[in-house]
Amino acid sequence: MATNPNWPLVQYNWGPAWNVNRAGVPSDSLADITSRSRSRTSIRRGRQYELDQIRSGTADVVFANTDGALDPANSSGPWYGRIAPYQPLRVRAQWPPTPNLLLPVQATGGDAGGFAVGSSPVQPGVSVFSNTDSSGGQITSSATAWQGSRVFQFAVPSGSASNTIVAGTRQASAERNATYTMQIQVRNITPSTSVQVAAVMIWNSGAAPTPTSVSGTQIAGSPATLAGSASAPWTQLTVTGTLGPNATWVAVGIILAASTTAATNIQIDGWQLERGTVATAWTAPGTWYSLYGGYVERYPSSWTMSGTYGTVQTTSVDAISLLSQRVLRDPLTEEIYSRSPRFLYPLGDPQGSQSVADSVGAYPPAPLIVSKFGAGSLTFGNQITSATVGGAYTGGTGTVATVANPSPGAFAYIPATLISLDQAGIKGPADPTSWTRMIAFRYTGPVPSDQATIWCCTDSTRSGHYPQGSQATVSLNSSGKPVLYLSGPSGVAVVYTFGGATNCADSNWHLLLFSYSQATNQVMASQDGTLAAYYGSVPSSSTPTGLRFDSVGGWVDPVYGNETLWGFQGDISYVAEWPTAFGTTDITAVYTAWKNSFTGDSSDARYKRILGWAGFGGQTTVQAGLTSSMGPAAVAGQDAMTALQGVVDTENGEHFVAADGTLVFRARSARYNALVPMYVLGERADLGEIPYEECRLDYDPTRLGNLVKITQASTSQVFTASDATSQASYFPRSLSRTINSSSAQECQDAANYLLSRYKQPAVRVASIKLHPSANPGIWAACLSLELGTRVRVMRRPPAPAAAIQIECFVESIEWTLGDNGDAYLSLQCSPADLTPYGLFASFHTTLSGSPTAGVTSVTINAGADSTNPAAAQIGQGQQLVLGLGTANQETVTVKSVSATTSGWTTAVVTLTAATTKSHSAGDTVCEPLPSGVTDPTTWDNSAKFDSCAFSY
CATH class of the missing domain: 2.40.30 (Elongation Factor Tu (Ef-tu); domain 3)
Structure with missing residues (x-):
């Protein structure tokens, strides 16, 4: 394939094999649709000013569609049934351009890319997998590498089956109906062994594969027998193949051409994939730079030239747009849902309700039931209260259920009203061998004279009106401490005191988590997040099988017509079950969410936590923040991007989606410590400056702020910093921000910093335009520019005027690529701080x-x-x-x-x-x-x- 040495190899890779992929832009299994690109491509990422919120990066690309291939309604189209909104789009450029379509690290056996010797090629950025080597292989040094000083090495166990992939990658994208040739250098370094291998190309028209299930139409080259030796020579394998008309992805690599009879180690190097029917001389590929990573949101089509020429003017967005659609719930609910609960009854039902609703939606409403001795009292819509300050919880919102049945904690048959889960179809844990349950409660009765039952779960076996078989019941004992009664069908219950158990007859809220695992023979019982809550050597005979009755709010026995005793009095909320046994991380996360909404998180921990709640599954780069203690995560009702922006505002950092689709969070220290520009943009190429065609500067008052007010989110307290001199010069200009730091001093420091930063106007770079297609020497610099990069802009008026020098950070990047061979890069930059940062010096x-x-x-x-x-x-x-x-x-x-x-x-x-x-x-x-x-x-x-x- 001929290359233009003055223009990078630009690819438009689209993912009909994928769905939205949890907002992650995949690095592999993409189709190449570059040949369809038409007219002008416009890519925009960033924000206007440093105080603005980041906006979703967009890509507007026109694709030819005369054949209707990109029409989702075209039943004869090559990708019919596989075209949907939010499929990934990757725009990337290789510079310098070469025929080799692989990544430099793949092509060179690990020499390029800066990856460590001994690391696995399966890691992101290398993307080479092996179905013979369970470790994924390794990058290893070699004095006899085919080129360079490193190779990829993969173990092949004895007895490995023919056609098993020894090494492969799906990272390169290819075009349907196009012909490609792959070449690769291989050798066997295990003495006294031999192995048959062949180069292979596999394409498929279906969904993206996993490394262990790469299947499809296989095209294999001629097999070669590799005789093993520590100094074995290199053998070149080649394969040429044409992808099918419906291809969505391609994989290339080497396979076993016959089953193995001995364990071997195979090394590979000198790898090349190129378009064409023959293998040309191997070339180290140029660096692949990302221009955009996002998702095609819309496929609007149009037909011109009397209906003979069709195009699709796609509009793509990045992960910011997807995260903006995800509305968050309160932290506790998010933590509960992130662990896939079987059911969740928050008990926040309205006043007058006669049943409680499962917010998971897996079960019908659980009705209230009445004792055979008459009704007690169970009401809804009550506020969260406690006897002492700090005795409530803040992680959940809404109201709670209040139980006021008589004679709480006594061994007495009483009138009572309870919640019947079994009448909603819940009869004990779904899998009695592995489960976790949770309940929050506030007991307002006296210290039990016998016990006060909170949750009652039994089978129908009785002896003298007492449970005789399986049960999993939680009660407060005569010391007011919670205990778990657990038994299997044989009937003798073992009593487990909750870890961290205290006298809960204090009218304050407490959270109980309890689980059972037959596989580990363990019971976990934790009060208020205590981790030392495991009991081992629990016999499998304690597995509570055959449970039939499941009630909350007291003891009830449906076997005897709803006899009730051991009554409970107080408030209850958040009745939940998970199908797995919790570990310590789960306990801590759920309890902390319930108790204080993760108050005390660092800014980076909070950022990652919100991403987890939002279900984000893409690549991230999250820098350690300088805000070490945030306030509660009051995110209920916010979309995920608003919540993330709140963290960034508190940190006074930045976040954005990088050109490859990676979500980046940077602490405020990133700009404080960026003291030297990465690039200098100016007219003097002889001084190493990157020339530009247009530069527009603006000395504006847009971001003036001489009366700064910082509101602490958790307390609504306002912290102020003002500057009288600036107010006299420019009139009072307010700047307000709400931050969620738990430190009042940090809030005041934030006000002081923003005042020092914005009390005087600053020269801004409204736009600066670079033209790499007219000056190929600047391609590498232009392609590597990223948001947040510190640059220096030089502007030299005619003599004798002095040169203007502006230190700034890139805030917005816009690429314009035309099919006429023109390419422009436009930047908008905000000024770096006008004063240096203070350091406490050495005495x-x-x-x-x-x-x-x-x-x-x-x-x-x-x-x-x-x-x-x-x-x-x-x-x-x-x-x-x-x-x-x-x-x-x-x-x-x-x-x-x-x-x-x-x-x-x-x-x-x-x-x-x-x-x-x-x-x-x-x-x-x-x-x-x-x-x-x-x-x-x-x-x-x-x-x-x-x-x-x-x-x-």
Whole structure:
């Protein structure tokens, strides 16, 4: 295939083999529809200004559709039944262009790409799988590699079947009805063995495969027998094949041409996939750069030229659009649903209800039942209350059910009203060998004289009106502590006290989680998130099989006409079951969600948590945030993107979908620490600058803010920072933001920082236009630019005017690609902070005298600060270095510092131990320095107060 050396190889890869894929852009099993692209492609990602919310990245691409292939209603189309909204679209470019369609790391056996020796090729970014090597193979060093110094190596066990894939990839995309040729270098390095292998190409018209089920139309090359030797020569395998008319994806690699009789290790190198009927000379492929990763949302078609020319003007969106559609529930509900519950009765039903609804929708409403001794009281629509501050929970919203049956906790037959789960079809755990149940309650009765039953689950076996067979019942005992009664059909119940059990007769809320696993012979019973709640060596005879009755709110025995005793009094909510036994992570997550909505999360943990609730399954890059303690996750009713933006606002960081579809979260430190531009955009190519065609600057008041108000989300408290000078110059300009930090100091710091950042106007780069198709030397830089990249823009007016230099960050990227061979890249940039960030410098001064070895105190001269007391600058237990850089350098520890007053010139420092060396007057005294730093004055210029902005 001929290549244009001045234009990258651009591909439009679409995924008829995929669905929305949990908002993840797949890296493999895509169809190449590049030849259909027409007219102009426009790709836009980013935001206008740094204070704006990120917007969904879009791609507008026109595809030829005269044959109706992209028409979902065309029953004879090649992809009929496989065209749907939100199928992935990947736009990428290889630079420099080559015939080799593989990734550089694949083609070179691991030499390119920066992947570690010993790592597996199956990892993302390499995307080479093996169905013979259970470990996935490895990238290994080789002095006799076919090229470079690395190869891929895969184990092939003895007895492996013919046609098993030794190594393969589905990462390259290919076009239906097109012919491709693959070549690969292989060898067997296991002495005294032989193995038959062949190159293979597999295409399919169905859904995306898994590594262990790659099947379809197989095209194999001529087999070769590889004789094993530690110095075995390389053998080239080739295969040429034409994809079918309905192909949705292609896989290439090597297979076993016969079953194996010995275990071998096969190495591969020099891999190439190209379009054409013959294998040309192997070429290391250029780097593949992503331009866009998203999903085709719409397929609007049109017909012109008297109905003879059809096109589809596709509109694509990225993961931001999908996340904006996902409305979140409260944190507890999200945690419950993320573990696939069998049922969930929140008990937030309206007043007057005679049944409770399953929010999962798997079971009908569970009705209220009445005791044979008469009705008690069970009401709905009651507010969450507690006896003490902090005794309630905040992770769930809505109302609760209140039980007020008489004689709670007593061994007495009583009138009662309860909830009957068995009449809704729930008769114990669905699988009695593996389950977890949950219930939240607030007991308001006296300490039980016998027991107060919260949840009652039994079979029909009785002896003298008492359970004699299987049961799984939770009660409060005579100490007010929760216990689990568990037994199998044989009938002797074992009593398990809940881990963390306290006297729950305190009118406060508590959460019980309890589970059973026959496979591990364990019972778990946890109160209020306690992890030490496991009981081992539980016999399988305790498995509660044959359960028939399942009721909440007290003890009831339907065998005897709904006899009720051991009554409960108080509030109940969140009755749930899962089909698996919980581990410690599950316990912590569900309890923390229930109790405080994950108050105390760091910003990065909260960001990842929201993504989990939203069901996001794509690639992420989440940087550790500097906000270490957020307030409660009050996300109920918000869409996922709004909730994520709230985290970003709190962090004062940024997030966006990268060009390859990866969702990126960056802490505020990312911009604080980006001190050097990655690229310089300017007119001087001779100075390494990237030339541009247009540059529009704007000195605007759009983001002025001299009256900053920060609202703390959890308390609604407002923190203010203002600047009178700026207000006098530009009139008062308000800037408001709500952040969810639990630290009042951080909220105030946020206000102070935003004031320092926006109290003065700044020059912005409204747009800057680059033209790589007219200047091929800048393709690599243009293709590698990403949102958030720090750049420097140089603008040189005619002499004698001085050059204008603007430090900024890329906020918006727009590509325009035309089928006439033109390509433009337009950027919008926001300015970097106008002042440097403050750093607390190393304390340093000099010795006032010449202390000898063996002294326990030294006298120092005043350093840069003689206003604050010496003892405020040097603390007890702090280490100091005496004689920095001299032959007698030593480190000592401070015991105390003498009292000084403002304007002090010397101070006496008492040491915890005597010095071991002598020192001279004027020797440097300073704090220990970081590794590699020898000058204690390194940070002095950036450590001056009132001349820099201290980041929060």
